[in-house]
Amino acid sequence: MGLSTRLNSILKMIDGQYDHIWDCCCDHGYLGQAILQAKPEAKVHFLDVVESITSKLEKHLASNNYSTERWQVHCEDLQRLRLPHPENVTNIQHRHLLIIAGVGGDLTLDMVQAVLQNNLDCHIDFLICPVRQLHKVRSGVKALGLGLVNEKIVKDGGRYYEAIHLSTLSEDDIPVVGGSMWDLAKGDHQEYLRQNISHYQRMQAQGNENARNILAEYMSLQELSA
Template sequence: MKISQRLEKIASMVQSRYDHIWDCCCDHGLLGAKLLDNNSADTVHFVDVVPELMQQVSTKLERFYPSPIGGAKRWQVHCIDVAQLPLANKEQTQLVIIAGVGGELLVELVQAILARNPQHTLEFILCPVHHIFEVRKALATLQLGLIDEHLMEENQRFYEVLHVSTQSQLPIALVGEQMWDITRSIDLRYLQKTLDHYQRIQVGLLQKPNQDEDKNIEITQIINAYKALQPQNCNNTR
């Protein structure tokens, strides 16, 4: 099955084999099916809250990934709130993938999963559709560490894909670090678009009669952090 470049990138970031992978907000199940094809886990879990969608996913999985005679089923379908994820026991390796949702909701889901499973060692691959700076800030506050990160573009939209863990000791940079290669056109265009976004916010704040000074300081700090990534401020391109 043909899947989007974004889902292909997420699948390519699954470098290890897990006992369980949880494909959350799975929509039509294309990413989870790719992970089944790649044999990325003993069990791939398809999770979403829309009953009609999950019934369709279940029907397709029964057709294309039937259980072998005498063998264990390689997938499960869950029509539940992602915040209520029924994780396996803490000794098993587990990857939770959340993509295609807004940054605020994504953070709420990660917070809920961690709060319900404080003893688990967990990895997450996360791809919010916006508010990535706020997502990074929240993940750092939750004491998650970076494994990998990538910047990509699809259908004239930019996406940051973060692979993080409860065990990694590598800090999550608020504006990203590993993903940048300023010799690439995509990086330069994304950086300029991001700077334009925050500079518009800054102008709006300055035009308000009772401007929020703390917010203005925060936005200025964000702008300066992104400006530091511009080519003339970089000693290298990685």
């Protein structure tokens, strides 16, 4: 099974010791299966809201040789998820990494917010890779009190994505237009920045009130690199 460049980049960004890694909105479950191989210390959870997807995936995983203690399939709305607590253990927190990739920015933000609200007593890391609306997602997760761990620009199939690792335990600022992910010596990064600038120039021309400020933030990245 060959992972796409996008999913492979997300896999490579999983850094740290996690007891539970969640392939949320897993669909085909390719990412979770690669994590099963790459992270033998973690239990991998495959979660999707569509029953036909999860039942097919469960059969597929059961026909492979992984111990059933290493994985679990959940047919559930991520916005209702309650993370499991360790049994018979006090004062020890299980570490959870929730990966949310391949869904739109609005839904990604709603999901992160709901997971935090429904699991107030947990330390949670998120690795998100939304489709579009990156500025809105970044502003939103920042307002939710999350901190940055790592961020990368990923180009796959001629399209750009941002993979963003966040944590309830991090106090590092989340730059709303991205920070350390940019290497403007690279042609791809220059192209991605130009795409963002053109997008907000069009929004501004259409009379969008917020576009001016967002555009200025992206333009300042360009000026920094000049």
